Every structure is written in structure tokens, then in C-alpha cells.
Amino acid sequence: MEIKIILGLIAALLALISSYIYIKDIFRGNTKPHTYTWLIWAIVTTIAFFGQWVSGGGPGSWATGVAALVTIFILILSLKGGYGTKDITTFDKVCLILAIISILPWLITESILWSVILATSIDLIAFFPTMRKTWFAPYSESLGSMYVDAVKHSLSISSMGIYSPVNLIYPAFVLLTKFVIIGEIIFLRKFKSKNVELRNF
Numbered sequence: 001m002e003i004k005i006i007l008g009l010i011a012a013l014l015a016l017i018s019s020y021i022y023i024k025d026i027f028r029g030n031t032k033p034h035t036y037t038w039l040i041w042a043i044v045t046t047i048a049f050f051g052q053w054v055s056g057g058g059p060g061s062w063a064t065g066v067a068a069l070v071t072i073f074i075l076i077l078s079l080k081g082g083y084g085t086k087d088i089t090t091f092d093k094v095c096l097i098l099a100i101i102s103i104l105p106w107l108i109t110e111s112i113l114w115s116v117i118l119a120t121s122i123d124l125i126a127f128f129p130t131m132r133k134t135w136f137a138p139y140s141e142s143l144g145s146m147y148v149d150a151v152k153h154s155l156s157i158s159s160m161g162i163y164s165p166v167n168l169i170y171p172a173f174v175l176l177t178k179f180v181i182i183g184e185i186i187f188l189r190k191f192k193s194k195n196v197e198l199r200n201f
């Protein structure tokens with residue numbers, strides 16, 4: 001079995017493990033997913049998976065495919081299960097509108113590279129509401145799943161069938177955002193009380 005296939009399988013497995021940790025924390029009431037963020041991520045990750053697949057991503061796209069299914073499930077939980085955060089601000093609404101507006105040129109562009117760049121930009125916009133929520137409530141995100149996600153994305157990049165900007169820009173960016181939010185959570189948890197936070201969010 002080729003090393004890229006092995007890495008791709010491990011990355012997909014880590015995607016499942018990370019998802020299990022995150023969803024378990026949701027049901028325990030410790031993690032409050034932001035509906036706007038997960039709505040955009042569900043759209044972007046699904047299209048990014050198909051983009052990677054048709055561009056020769058191979059095993060490196062498997063983890064993205066698993067992530068796409070999970071983001072849709074978490075989105076449903078945040079909407080129907082009442083597990084999402086109630087902390088929705090005007091800033092979050094602006095981010096949602098900007099992300100939705102950006103989806104149209106992303107879908108109609110004929111350049112695969114520009115499509116990936118736009119998808120990455122949309123993902124960044126979607127990331128801001130969760131970063132803002134985490135700033136005020138660092139215990140409302142699952143740190144354990146973030147660690148696993150970081151390893152998963154690293155393996156996903158390593159197992160790409162073809163190394164090209166089209167296949168690497170999106171997962172590399174997502175990996176960077178994971179490092180950012182991990183640092184944010186670790187830093188802010190030193191100054192926040194978990195019990196007070198969970199009552200407010």
C-alpha cells in the first residue's frame with residue numbers, strides 16, 4: 001500500500017475522531033457551535049472536497065470528504081437540536097452576508113485556482129464569528145478536537161496525490177486557522193471561569 005494512501009486513511013480516521021470529540025462535547029453542553037460559521041463551512045467544505053477530488057487530490061481529499069459530512073451534521077445540531085450558541089451579533093450577521101455574497105463569484109469563476117482562493121476567503125470570513133465567540137467564551141469550543149484536527153490537516157496535506165496550489169491552499173489555510181484558535185483558547189482559558197461562561201452561552 002502506498003504511503004499516501006496510508007496517510008490519507010489516517011487523516012480520514014483522525015477526522016472521525018476529531019468529530020467524535022467535538023460532537024460529544026456538544027451533547028455534554030460544553031461546546032456551543034456557531035450556526036453561521038458551520039453553515040458556511042458546510043457549503044465550502046463540501047465544494048472544496050469535490051474540487052480536490054476532481055483535481056487529483058486522491059487520498060488527500062478523503063479527510064475533507066469526511067469533514068464535509070460532519071459539518072453538515074453539526075450544522076443540523078446547531079439549528080434543530082438547540083445546541084448552537086445564542087451569542088449572535090451584528091458582526092456575525094455581516095460576516096454571514098459577506099460569505100454568502102462571495103459564494104456566487106466562487107461558483108461562476110472558470111479558474112480552478114481562483115475558485116480555491118475564493119473558497120479560502122469565504123472560509124476565513126466564516127471563521128471570524130467563531131473567533132469572536134471564543135474570545136468571550138474560550139470554553140465554548142472543544143480544544144481536544146482542535147488538536148486532532150491540526151494533525152489531521154497536516155497528514156491530509158502530506159498525502160495529496162498531486163502537490164499544486166489548487167490542492168494545497170485550502171487545507172494549508174485551514175491548518176493555520178486551527179493553530180490560531182488553539183492559541184486563542186489556551187491563552188484565554190487562563191483568565192476565564194468555565195462555570196460562569198457556560199451559564200452565559
